[in-house]
Amino acid sequence: MTAATIGRPGFAFQAIAIATLAALFVGSLFVGVTNLSIRSLVSDPEALRLVMVSRLPRTLAALLAGSALAIAGLVMQTLARNRFVEPATAGTAQSAALGILVVTLVWPNAALGWKAAGAAATALAGTSLFLMLAHRLPPTQPFLVALFGLVYGGVIGAVATFLAWRLDLLQYVEVWMTGEFSGILRGRYELLWVAGALVALALWTADRLTILSMGRDASIGLGLNYAGVLRFGLVIVSAVTALIVVVVGTIPFVGLVVPNIVSRFAGENLRHTLPWVAGGGAALVLACDMIGRLIRFPYEVPVGTVLGVVGAVLFLILLLGRNRND
Amino acid sequence: MIEISGVSLTLGGSGILNDVNLTVPKGGVTALVGPNGAGKSSLLSLIARLQPLQSGRITVDGLAVDTTPSRELAKVMAILRQDPGVASRLRVAELVGFGRFPHHRGRLTAQDREIVAASLEQFDLGDLSLRFIDTLSGGQRQRALVAMTFCQGTDYILLDEPLNNLDMFHARNLMRTLRRIGDEHGKTVLIVLHDINHAAAHADRIVAMKDGAVVASGDTEAIIRPDVLESIFGFPMLVERVAGRLAVLHHT
Ligand SMILES: Nc1ncnc2c1ncn2[C@@H]1O[C@H](COP(=O)(O)OP(=O)(O)O)[C@@H](O)[C@H]1O
Ligand SMILES: [Mg+2]
Numbered sequence: 001m002t003a004a005t006i007g008r009p010g011f012a013f014q015a016i017a018i019a020t021l022a023a024l025f026v027g028s029l030f031v032g033v034t035n036l037s038i039r040s041l042v043s044d045p046e047a048l049r050l051v052m053v054s055r056l057p058r059t060l061a062a063l064l065a066g067s068a069l070a071i072a073g074l075v076m077q078t079l080a081r082n083r084f085v086e087p088a089t090a091g092t093a094q095s096a097a098l099g100i101l102v103v104t105l106v107w108p109n110a111a112l113g114w115k116a117a118g119a120a121a122t123a124l125a126g127t128s129l130f131l132m133l134a135h136r137l138p139p140t141q142p143f144l145v146a147l148f149g150l151v152y153g154g155v156i157g158a159v160a161t162f163l164a165w166r167l168d169l170l171q172y173v174e175v176w177m178t179g180e181f182s183g184i185l186r187g188r189y190e191l192l193w194v195a196g197a198l199v200a201l202a203l204w205t206a207d208r209l210t211i212l213s214m215g216r217d218a219s220i221g222l223g224l225n226y227a228g229v230l231r232f233g234l235v236i237v238s239a240v241t242a243l244i245v246v247v248v249g250t251i252p253f254v255g256l257v258v259p260n261i262v263s264r265f266a267g268e269n270l271r272h273t274l275p276w277v278a279g280g281g282a283a284l285v286l287a288c289d290m291i292g293r294l295i296r297f298p299y300e301v302p303v304g305t306v307l308g309v310v311g312a313v314l315f316l317i318l319l320l321g322r323n324r325n326d
Numbered sequence: 327m328i329e330i331s332g333v334s335l336t337l338g339g340s341g342i343l344n345d346v347n348l349t350v351p352k353g354g355v356t357a358l359v360g361p362n363g364a365g366k367s368s369l370l371s372l373i374a375r376l377q378p379l380q381s382g383r384i385t386v387d388g389l390a391v392d393t394t395p396s397r398e399l400a401k402v403m404a405i406l407r408q409d410p411g412v413a414s415r416l417r418v419a420e421l422v423g424f425g426r427f428p429h430h431r432g433r434l435t436a437q438d439r440e441i442v443a444a445s446l447e448q449f450d451l452g453d454l455s456l457r458f459i460d461t462l463s464g465g466q467r468q469r470a471l472v473a474m475t476f477c478q479g480t481d482y483i484l485l486d487e488p489l490n491n492l493d494m495f496h497a498r499n500l501m502r503t504l505r506r507i508g509d510e511h512g513k514t515v516l517i518v519l520h521d522i523n524h525a526a527a528h529a530d531r532i533v534a535m536k537d538g539a540v541v542a543s544g545d546t547e548a549i550i551r552p553d554v555l556e557s558i559f560g561f562p563m564l565v566e567r568v569a570g571r572l573a574v575l576h577h578t
Contacts, residue, residue: 081413139411207432211424213414217376217407222478223400223428267458268415 021279024286028059031290033298053186061181061189062289062303063282065244066254068195070281071202071274072240073255076127078213078270079233080134082145083263086255087127087241090149094156095126096238096245097176101160101169112246116191119242126156127238131230179244179251179304181289188247195243198236199278206270209233213268251304253311254281260318284310327352328373328482328516333382335368335538342368344538346382350531352481355508355515357525357546360535361559366518367408369535370486373516374405386482400428404478406471408486408518412459418470419455422446425477441477448503449473450496464491472500476507483507485517489524501528526550526572534558550574 029051030036036055040047073086080090087093099122100115107114130152134145157177164173202209208229211219219226244251258280266273285303288310292301328350335343343365350356358366371377373384375391384391386403404425412421422445426438434442446455449469459467468491475483483504489497505528507513519525525532525546532549534542542554549555550572556562564575 139413207424207427210414210416211427214412214424215410217371217405218410218412220376220396221374221400221405221407222424223397225396263415267417267420269417269420 017276017279017283021283021286024283024290025059025063028062028286028290029055031293054184057186057189058181058184058289059286061184061192061248062286064189064192064196065179065248065251066282066285067278068192068199068240068281069244069251069254069285070258070277071199072237073281074259074270074274074277075202075209075233076237076255077259078209079131079230079237080145080149081139081213081215082134082142083260084142084146084256085134085149086253087123087237088250088252088255089153090127090146091130091153091156092123092127092237092241093245093250094153094160096120096123096242097173097250098122098126098156098160098163099242100176100246101164101167101173104169104172105167112188112191116243116246119246120239123238123242124234127234131234176245176249177304178302179249179307180302181248182300182302184248191243191247195240198240202236203274203278205229205232206274210268210270213270249302249304251285251307253307253315254284257311257314257318258284261314264318327385327387328514329383329385330369330373331383333369333372333379333384335365335372335377335380337368342538343372346538346540348533348540348543350514350516350533352387352514353508353512354530355504355517355528356531356533357529358516358518358533358535359520359522359525359558360541364535365538366535367486368538370405370484370516370518371407374403374484375399376405376407397428397431400478400480402480403482403484404475404480405484406475406486406488408490410471412467412471415458415460417456417458418451418462418473419446421459421470422451422455422473422477425474426479428478441479445473445477448476450499465493465496468492469496469500476503481512482514482516485515487518487520489519489521497524504528522550522555522574522576526574547572 032055034050036047036050041051076085076087077083096119099119103110103115103118130149134148137145137148161173164170208224211222211224212226212229212233216226259277262273262276262280266276288306289303292303292306295301330346330348333343333346346369360366372379373386373391375396379392386399389399389402391399419442423434423442426434426441430438446452449472451470451473454462454466459470462470468488472488475485488500492500501524504515504517508515529546531544532546533540534549536558541558542549550565552563552565555574566573566575
């Protein structure tokens with residue numbers, strides 16, 4: 001049957017998308033305070049070292065974080081059955097920050113991995129509570145759930161900030177709340193590969209997540225272990241968000257904007273759309289990180305700040321153009 | 327065979343079902359009728375294990391619905407709820423294809439694809455197969471959901487007011503399709519209907535519910551009678567034979 005293949009992005013479109021991502025990847029290696037050229041890479045060992053120690057890790061971090069953020073957003077939207085929530089604003093990232101704060105308090109010299117584990121645990125608790133409450137809101141009013149998410153995330157964020165202020169740890173919290181790649185070096189980003197692995201796991205369970213998005217009754221009717229897949233999704237969202245908050249900090253809008261754009265054009269059969277969401281997230285974060293490096297050259301604007309602006313504009317365009325395509 | 331014995335249900339302190347006992351024999355079309363709030367949807371969701379059984383016992387084809395693994399039941403029985411509220415942005419062909427999930431639990435096989443194509447054809451969805459379901463009319467979406475339920479290919483099919491939103495052409499088409507699969511393939515269809523005339527024309531048996539209990543059940547001819555209908559619905563109506571078929575005049 002051809003119905004399964006028509007209406008999906010064609011080969012040319014896929015080629016353009018991959019070329020764009022590749023161009024961003026290469027571009028990101030060459031953008032920065034120290035001027036690099038391809039020739040210097042061959043002739044100058046210092047230049048090569050700069051790439052291997054700083055530029056390449058930074059670029060890989062942006063790719064991994066971007067795709068993982070977008071996928072986490074999509075999975076969270078599937079769990080909440082609401083297109084307007086994302087981990088960065090609906091309490092997951094804030095709960096993660098709270099978790100790192102607690103770990104830092106009781107064990108100041110904890111390794112990054114332990115901080116990530118603590119953050120994942122609190123993120124799981126915070127996100128579970130959010131979903132429990134969100135499922136009680138009327139599904140006929142999607143913006144109510146989104147609004148509730150903002151308030152919920154805001155409250156948890158405020159608790160974390162207040163605690164940090166009392167404990168004189170405010171500068172740490174600011175680091176976790178604003179995503180930034182400038183501190184990324186070899187040896188400082190590798191935890192993000194775990195987030196990448198979780199994205200692969202999500203790809204593998206795409207059909208089950210799609211069925212989950214049809215709702216509880218449809219899921220049970222098709223013999224899906226509804227509660228099990230729900231828990232699996234929660235773990236993905238929480239772990240991915242915690243890892244990103246620990247390594248680079250909170251990056252807003254990626255998890256919101258990218259899945260919404262992809263859904264507009266390609267729908268929500270996750271088996272087909274997850275690769276586009278992952279690639280779109282990677283491209284968006286990479287592009288915004290490069291903008292952050294260039295816009296006040298030679299100073300850097302954090303990627304979280306750039307995305308605060310770019311993401312908000314994209315989101316507004318999405319909202320205002322909502323009914324035209326439908 | 328669907329066997330229901332001693333099933334009661336209480337939700338939020340009020341009794342919804344009160345000691346329901348019912349046997350739906352294997353094969354053919356059984357219509358479930360009754361006024362709003364009679365408990366039809368509640369009974370269907372208990373049979374389809376969408377709600378936990380509080381008391382009593384329900385078996386479908388000998389399988390107890392509360393202890394048989396859900397994935398096994400999904401190959402035996404399919405349900406379409408009254409308000410499924412499927413909001414995902416899926417294409418019609420994709421949605422219908424998910425009906426095959428209980429069988430492959432992974433990728434659609436060539437045989438699955440054939441069944442999907444036949445289902446799309448059956449419910450007149452060929453032209454709509456690439457449309458996103460959130461761009462369809464209520465009736466078109468209802469047809470897509472019915473097609474998905476059929477695609478599941480189960481011996482037992484439970485449908486809760488599937489004629490909602492359907493125009494006369496597609497309502498008739500659906501009822502005739504149900505009739506046919508009941509006859510040709512020996513499948514068991516349990517369908518909640520509001521239009522008593524559809525039940526009169528297409529069902530082998532009718533089960534009537536009222537206030538959380540089964541008040542009448544039997545062959546169609548035995549239920550479509552003025553006195554029985556009045557006792558169920560609470561107002562008198564005429565039953566006539568037109569061209570050899572039963573017709574209920576309930577709207578005059
Ligand atoms: N979740 C619930 N909590 C409390 N009462 C409910 C719930 N669901 C249904 N009811 C009540 O149960 C009764 C039967 O409902 P239902 O099975 O939907 O009837 P029908 O499908 O025959 O119209 C109604 O009075 C309804 O108000
Ligand atoms: Mg009902």
